[in-house]
Amino acid sequence: MRAVRQDPDPMLEAVRRAPLPPTEEATVTVVIPCFNYARFLEQAVHSALTQAGVDVEVIIVDDASTDDSLALARRLSSRDERVRVLANAVNRGPVATFNRGLAAARGEFLVRLDADDLLTPTALLRAVAVMQNLPEVGLVYGHPLHFHHGRGPARTQVTAWTVWRGDDWLAARCAAGDNVITSPEVVMRRSVLDRIGGQRELAHTHDMELWLRIAAHADVAYLEGCDQAWHREHDASLSIAAQEPHVFLREVRDAFETLCDTGGARGAEHLRRAARRGVALAALGYARRDLDRGDATATAADLRRLALELHPAVLDAPEGRAFEAAHHRAATWPRSLARLAGLPGRLARRRRIDARWERWSRTGVYEPLRIVSAAPAPRVLPLPRFAFREAV
Template structure:
């Protein structure tokens, strides 16, 4: 093993050395731990069998699948019951009233008995070998609270090809990993690619009542209490993109920003331990600054696109103002003010056009970096 630092944003590094291992990596753990996979389901009966099979076929681990049906109106319950009757590793919990994804997952969590935990939406799948690779990391590093890797986003048929071999592992101190998330203000995890240590989940609790960022808040809460590991070189899950998904139907830019702010606010409620409070307050200010900066940048881009006076732009600026961030901390504020002075002429400004292209380029670079580093 060797020590390595991971570069992220220009001028910022994760403050503690990450442990990085790249030689003779086991692709399965030495023993076969029990992994509980909770599958919340609402009207995804046509995807359910494929999701369950992607779990039952995992090598190197023992699995239990807990399907929690949230009062579906399609044939989900009959499909889930048939799956359970054909394999003793599958259990079904049915809810008589629809309670939403958080309550559904937490009910499945309460029934789980494994050493490790995965939350798998019924329309997603695990790639072959995913649980073996992630439990191998978790077994090697007992201080790791969760392991994640690269998810393949797709639409249409499930991809046939994927990367099957872990090339390296990286383990970061959890609070330093979390600090970067606050500096960027964004989540970097989809969901099915995460394996959690059950003892830590029991210690910090399940998901909290957030409409769209309950997963994000939970990952960040786990990172506050334990180290975080990333699997490089292998694809850990398939995430299905389709028009019926909750995020596709209900999340626009402003809603996304507000939901991320709510997750950070809930995450950094004053900790019980007095010595943790200054850092929690600092990280919350950092997250608020990142979100305000994003809202202002998006508003400036609206002016560049000729939509500066529309309601959505004003709502973005209202959101930024609510966060009460010092103006000097918002790097895109001078760009916005110039755009506001130009008004309808902003879309003809070479300066604003250049800044808009640079902002989009920065976001694309972040996306590319995420694909290779998980950050």
């Protein structure tokens, strides 16, 4: 969920550290909520059970599937004592299903893995090494590889740890009005979850709200140079179901509002105002995609209404004035002329999106980083050469 912005990105302060090895074998619980994903479930479980260097338990929570998911989960449990199965008598949805698995977890660290996603080799070892060496860190994420059918190889050598104060990372997300995490690439500290609770009932941004809430109570770290998960994209996935900007921006808004209402964040009202402005600017940015093509669409009008609802003064900002000019052209000029006049804006937006995407791929955030107190220069940390069987 990337927000298109026109104003310069603020600098985000971080500490970059050289990687360190884990201090001891960690216990990690991988919770796999499953609803009608029998065709993917075994691969997800296999990717967790073959994680080297950590003591893994897998909890599959079947949400009253109508396919063979539950029967398959029980067969997997009968083959490996590290797999436990919980079954909902009725369909309860992804949030309650995950929270049931969370309540049963025994590990010191925890992963929420959708049944259609996979962990990359030694992903858990790389992440827990950060939290064992830096006890103030409550969430570690890395780069996810998105795939449809065939998936490419994953990078497994971490080059650096980037660490943010949780408050700083959270403030940046609010100011930008966006999310930077897919989901399966996250490892969480269980003790933090014990304090703040599990996921909240949000349609598509329950993961995002949890990441934000963790950052309100603990620091956040990113693993540079490696890939932490494979995220499968297909027509039935929840992430695909909410890709239209007029849908997901309202759900991003709901995540920020829920955080500020109940998340225990310091300076919640300041964060709320920043998030509303950030989402409002994102809405105008997405609407410009249509307007700069000479199309005054109903979607663009809806996004304008959303922006004004969130931040009534948004049209006084430079982005707002540029939006109104583009809207006037699309509504009153011949389409060919409006499209031609919108070309510089489309090209500038494309360059900006590409630059932001490249930064995110390297650093885990869209904003430029300012390293404030780096540890020794980043180096590649050779992890132990554990055997890993390719997921079936």
